[in-house]
Amino acid sequence: MEEGRGKSRTVVSIYGQQYTIVGTENPEHVKRVAKFVDKKMREVKGNNPYLDTNKIAVLTAVNIGNDYLALLKKLENEKKDEDL
Amino acid sequence: MEEGRGKSRTVVSIYGQQYTIVGTENPEHVKRVAKFVDKKMREVKGNNPYLDTNKIAVLTAVNIGNDYLALLKKLENEKKDEDL
Numbered sequence: 307m308e309e310g311r312g313k314s315r316t317v318v319s320i321y322g323q324q325y326t327i328v329g330t331e332n333p334e335h336v337k338r339v340a341k342f343v344d345k346k347m348r349e350v351k352g353n354n355p356y357l358d359t360n361k362i363a364v365l366t367a368v369n370i371g372n373d374y375l376a377l378l379k380k381l382e383n384e385k386k387d388e389d390l
Numbered sequence: 391m392e393e394g395r396g397k398s399r400t401v402v403s404i405y406g407q408q409y410t411i412v413g414t415e416n417p418e419h420v421k422r423v424a425k426f427v428d429k430k431m432r433e434v435k436g437n438n439p440y441l442d443t444n445k446i447a448v449l450t451a452v453n454i455g456n457d458y459l460a461l462l463k464k465l466e467n468e469k470k471d472e473d474l
């Protein structure tokens with residue numbers, strides 16, 4: 307998260323809070339990811355209306371992390387199948 | 391996140407806070423995901439020492455969401471290649 311050559315700054319809104327994302331990814335992509343996280347946070351909130359924002363954010367990271375690791379495993383298994 | 395048939399309750403520690411994760415996933419898997427998120431949160435904190443825990447958690451979700459969407463795209467492209 308620092309200003310640098312070839313880096314773009316993108317302001318996004320996630321769960322009612324603004325964030326400036328600095329990175330090499332293009333702004334459209336950053337906005338897509340932010341929208342995805344915002345949607346996931348609202349889903350978690352819907353299932354756990356009593357949780358505070360901090361816990362909503364952590365549980366959202368857990369949910370996305372779960373999906374990410376599952377996808378990674380699927381990709382590795384497909385590679386293994388190809389090697390057989 | 392509710393108690394039910396075939397559901398397990400797993401207590402995990404993420405970024406110094408305890409969470410009870412209820413779901414159909416096995417506890418070992420839940421602990422692996424929690425460890426992954428904890429590590430990612432500490433990486434984000436290392437890069438942004440001035441951010442509060444809430445923002446650390448949201449930015450962690452953004453980072454993992456970015457990795458997830460990139461992997462999803464890779465998987466879709468591989469499928470497209472197979473169809474050619």
